[in-house]
Amino acid sequence: MAWLEFAAAWGVFFATHSLPLRPPLRPWLQARLGPRGFIYGYSLLSLTVLGWLIGAAGRAPFVPLWAWAPWQAQVPLVVMLPVCLILALAIGRPNPFSFGGARSHAFNPARAGIVRVTRHPLLLALSLWALAHLVPNGDLAHVILFGVFAAFAAFGGRLVDKRRQREMGAAWQRQYSEVMSGIGTARPEAWGSVCLRLGLGVALYAGLIWLHPWLFGVNPLG
Template sequence: MAILILGLVLFLGMHSTRIFAPGVRANAVRSMGLIPWKGVYTLVSLVGFVLIIWGYGEARYNPTWVWVSPGWTRHLSALLLIPAFVLLVAAYIPGTHMKAKLSHPMALATKIWAFAHLLSNGTLADILLFGGFLVWSILYYAIARRRDRAEGVTYQAVSVQRDVIAAIIGLVLYGAFAAVLHEWLIGVRPFG
């Protein structure tokens, strides 16, 4: 479990610097330069991500159950992940109405993903992993929106077609992940 916790601290910690500790990020960029900072950021994030995968995988061999979710929560989780995939894609397509309205659709996608997985998974490792991402994404979203308002940052919508493209790509990715990739990458069949 310590490996999972260390991975979460590294990964979420690095992804929190601009929001929770902008001075640390600014000082690092000033002292080492933007490109080296991005290199450190990427390296620490990757190490954290690998530790999360390793720690969560190890915890699954000897799970500590906190609760056992009813079977129907699996279906609810699968349903909730549809908008999560669409929002995730919308974060990368500039000019969507979703990004213009929500500002940070990836943070919302992360919230939905984490909440959906907490509904249908009840081990201590699940609570640490998905609960950690849920708390982080709630805080990140609130602080990022506040920062955007303070700095006058807005996101402009270009056309509805971009939202349609985000929705189609999100649905295709959701289908691929639900049908094949989740089992291949995670070892769990969402519908089986």
Template sequence: MGWVLLILGVALWWAAHLFKRVLPEQRAAMGNGGRGAVALVLVASIVFMVLGFRATPYVAVWAPPTFMIHINNLLVLIAIWMMSPAGRKGVVLNKVRHPMLGGFKAWTFAHLLVNGDLASIVMFGGLLAWAVCEVIVINKAEPDWTPGAPGTLAKDAMFLAASVVLLGVIGMIHGWLGYWPFPQ
């Protein structure tokens, strides 16, 4: 049952995010109520992924070397920063078209580096594939893009500092769940 929930969760994540781009007329016909429906599907997808991931048996595919922990943590820090408002309010990410999706890709890739089990490969690999596909679909649907006015380096620094704090908080939550993400 764990595998079914995990795969269903990843599939629902894909469907909810791509719905607007793949079936724009159907999404438009739903009006504002469609946002709530999509949000519910996204919450369900996350619940299914978490329950499915925790219920799948551990199937080792590869053994990540311990130094990957450092690379993972650096990539997760970069991902958190990219998913912050730094893309709109800072200078460094100002010309990056999809900083949030870029951060999401860094986050999934980082987790693939340190998790060598099949459930992690299915979940994080499926989410990484979605993020790549989402960028392609958005760029095809909206080929013209111009970056907004750049912000300030002070905002970049502020969001980076907040990202370091958030990384620590996320690390503590991972520890409470039994997955200590920092070197020991």
């Protein structure tokens, strides 16, 4: 039954990450919830299903694929700090290259921020999170869980690029060239915002360490 729950969780996860984003369902939901309501509702739904999926992996039968060693627990502990910093620098920022082109109208190539480093910072964070947690979780269910997320993050960027290039046309290459040229990089007064985001990233990292034993039953500090 535990494997059935794990399979069902994957089915719901894929359904909730495809159906609400496709026409005519997405326009129908946006018309009733509003753009912000749709984003908040979809984010809450995604986090809820992700929590179920992670819990289902923990309840699946334990089938070891490699032996656990104490050093493995240090990998996610170290890697999650840059993951949280990437999230803090990326969330809420305009990014025309991301899936859906978040707040493209407000994007300034001269103030691209983390987009100058990677077009898909959230996928980068997802990839690092998945690979780091794969190391100390060498059982079949968790290898499937984190392996699928790592593969999705690795190939998802290419799929998003192709879609956004079709949608944006010549504007995609023009904006990307402007971003990579480095012309007009952030002025000194922008560093206050950067420092604030970095501080929030550190706070998120500390909060995750504190909440991890209650959320997932594992203490990252041992």
